[in-house]
Amino acid sequence: MIVPSRITDSETPRYSFVIPLFDEELALPILFHRLGQLMETLDGPAEVILVDDGSRDRSGILAAGKAKDDPRWRYLALSRNFGHQIAITAGMDVARGEAVVVMDADLQDPPEVVHDLVAKWREGFEIVYAQRVSRAGESRLKLWTASLFYRLLARLTRVEIPRNVGDFRLVDRKAVDAFKAMPERDRFVRGMFGWMGFRQAAVPYHRLARVAGETKYSMRKMMRLAFDGIVGFSDAPLRLVLWLGLAVSAGALGYGGWVVVLSLLDATLVPGWASLAVILSFLSGINLITTGVVGLYVGRIHNEVKGRPLYVVGRTVNLDTARREAATPVVESALRAGEAAR
Secondary structure (H helix, E strand, O other): OOOOOOOOOOOOOOEEEEEEEOOOOOOHHHHHHHHHHHHHOOOOOEEEEEEEOOOOOOHHHHHHHHHHHOOOEEEEEEOOOOOHHHHHHHHHHHOOOOEEEEOOOOOOOOHHHHHHHHHHHHOOOOEEEEEEEEEOOOOHHHHHHHHHHHHHHHHHOOOOOOOOEEEEEEEEHHHHHHHHOOOOOOOOHHHHHHHHOOOEEEEEEEEOOOOOOOOOOOHHHHHHHHHHHHHHHOOHHHHHHHHHHHHHHHHHHHHHHHHHHHHHOOOOOOOOOHHHHHHHHHHHHHHHHHHHHHHHHHHHHHHHHOOOOOOOEEEEEOOOHHHOOOOOHHHHHHHHHHHHHO
């Protein structure tokens, strides 16, 4: 029989749960109940870090209230919506557990699967990811586009990123520390863990439909995440436009040679601006595409060299001084501001 574990302010937890939140008011009461039950069955003390990514509903109020009532629950509110991947990063920056579990608040990723993740971790794997066998409540278009993205990513990058895997995973402290040392701004978390290496294992599970509310990942956000994954871990777009430019140049050279041959044979050439306009428009379009792709990479370099913090913390609850060893300078300053306000 496993005795329920409680964590004190000074005690280092064995497990940390990082839960990014964005307008999940309806799902939070169920999450509190099910995750609380799970924590009682673990073989060591656990903490939950609720990262409010600029929610516009009552998610922040509910999460902060939970943190005030139960010392195992922590609340970290970002000053605005920085995005799902940044919210995960903020939670991992302050997580102290020997193993850190990342999962969403909508309960599409069942908390009970964590037991299987922990079992693999005990076998010696540093990163254990949950791999989707099925995905309930999702449209055929979303399933098709997700499958297309993973196939495309596998072809374009040398980093091994498992298919049908999201951010639901367990990460050993060694891998967490390596993750925190990666400072890039345009983050693709699952790709970053794939790039690290370490011993990794998969746990298959059936992804459920949302318990409440609607998905916050619009098609635009999914496309941006996919773009971050491709550009962040592959130079294939640059090589593609290079080969495209060479192909267009070769075609133009061949066409010019053909015109010369026709002229030498005294063939009648129809004068006109139509063909010239088409060719110029085509070449101009290729030039713009090439410049645009290069510009995207240059823009990312510009974003990196500015040196801005990944996120700004607006408020914290139950993130005390014992957590500063794991905190970033931004989080530490927020903690001090919170103490001054109290």
